[in-house]
Amino acid sequence: MEIRVLGCSGGVGAHLRTTTILLDQDVLIDAGTGVGDLSIDEMSAIRHIFLTHSHLDHIACVPLLVDTLFDRLRTPITVHAQEVTLNALRQHIFNNVIWPDFTRLPTAEKPVLRFETMHPGDIVTLGDRRIESIPVNHIVPGVGYRIETTGGVFAFSGDTTTNDSFWQVLNARDRLDILMVEAAFPNEESDLCRRSGHYCPQMLAADLTKLQHKPQVYISHNKPGAEQKIFAQCQQAIHSHDIHPLTGGVRFTL
Numbered sequence: 001m002e003i004r005v006l007g008c009s010g011g012v013g014a015h016l017r018t019t020t021i022l023l024d025q026d027v028l029i030d031a032g033t034g035v036g037d038l039s040i041d042e043m044s045a046i047r048h049i050f051l052t053h054s055h056l057d058h059i060a061c062v063p064l065l066v067d068t069l070f071d072r073l074r075t076p077i078t079v080h081a082q083e084v085t086l087n088a089l090r091q092h093i094f095n096n097v098i099w100p101d102f103t104r105l106p107t108a109e110k111p112v113l114r115f116e117t118m119h120p121g122d123i124v125t126l127g128d129r130r131i132e133s134i135p136v137n138h139i140v141p142g143v144g145y146r147i148e149t150t151g152g153v154f155a156f157s158g159d160t161t162t163n164d165s166f167w168q169v170l171n172a173r174d175r176l177d178i179l180m181v182e183a184a185f186p187n188e189e190s191d192l193c194r195r196s197g198h199y200c201p202q203m204l205a206a207d208l209t210k211l212q213h214k215p216q217v218y219i220s221h222n223k224p225g226a227e228q229k230i231f232a233q234c235q236q237a238i239h240s241h242d243i244h245p246l247t248g249g250v251r252f253t254l
Helices: 033-037 040-044 061-069 083-092 165-172 187-196 201-208 227-237
Strands: 002-007 020-023 027-031 048-050 077-081 113-117 123-126 129-135 143-149 152-156 178-182 216-220 243-245 251-253
Touching: 002 033, 020 033, 027 061, 033 061, 040 061, 048 123, 061 077, 077 083, 083 113, 129 165, 143 165, 178 201, 187 201, 201 227, 216 227, 227 243
Parallel strands: 027 048, 048 077, 077 113, 152 178, 178 216, 216 243
Antiparallel strands: 002 020, 002 251, 020 027, 123 129, 129 143, 143 152
């Protein structure tokens, strides 16, 4: 499995894209602004999108992607997410006011977009990839994902703050090679992290001690302009695992 990080920033700006991770050529974990860096042919290969939650930086390119590919799609793109997340898309995006309802276009019988409810704990198998939804603690209902393939295991926290559920599920499985986990704000904004459902370095350090596996850990979702400060604070606080900054364009192979 190839993991291609198209976006991992907490905002936008020159060379910054919001959360978008491409698995092989056909699966997206979240669909933030990083989707826009794909060619149309690359977009055309996408068959599944797994959303962590409903916030705009993680869903922004779902409507644009489907619209761009409308004339090319012979089978629908499937969006997997919690029902509350899918309902947010139905009510606030694909509502024929903000964007056309592509779950009914070109016809209700043969749409270009379909929604599939995925509960925390569910596993979707696509080829040799097993994609497991794990509950996390965000200001809106959210999940992370654990993706297992024959070559290894990758996990992504999505947006979250202090919790036990994510770490308990990872510990209950027998392998973890790569972990991408957020640290959205520096320690000075710890109160904002608690109120908005994010980690700061100190809070992340405390939760990482719960993880029994020793994967390579990559820090994502930093506030634009504060990346160096956040990672320096992570280096000071985190002693349980090897950590690295995560940047768009990075590729991993498992």
